[in-house]
Amino acid sequence: MSAGKNTPITTDYLTEIVDAFNRHDVDQIVSYFADDGEFYMAHGPEAFGRRLKGKEEIRDVLAKRFEKIQDMRWIGEAHWVFGNKALSEWTVQGTMNTGERIDWLGCDLWEFQNGKIVKKDTYWKQVVK
Helix, strand or coil, rough: CCCCCCCCCCHHHHHHHHHHCCCCCCCHHHCCEEEEEEEEEEEEEEHHHEECHHHHHHHHHHHHHHHHCCEEEEEEEEEEEEEEEEEEEEEEEEECCCCEEEEEEEEEEEEEEECCCEEEEEEEECCCC
């Protein structure tokens, strides 16, 4: 199901979005975003990471990410909703094409408008040995 104007923001709705990420269903993922929605990635050239804007850019970057980390999954998730804002905590796991394993604790700060994501801001802790 993709969001509509009357879609309530609930923990079940956030679980549905994460499930689309776990299936690597890029078309389903972008259906949850507003046309001009923003996705702030955990790393990038700016202090806030890398900002993706709009469904096409989000789709393209996620498709490339899932090619590089084909078994990427978010597990152990917990969600909290505060009106049109929400917080999700999770662990992301997977193996990069380089063989490097990821197992990072992270969170998403979400903002919604009319049932669509207008901002998804991702943070994660990377283990450095």
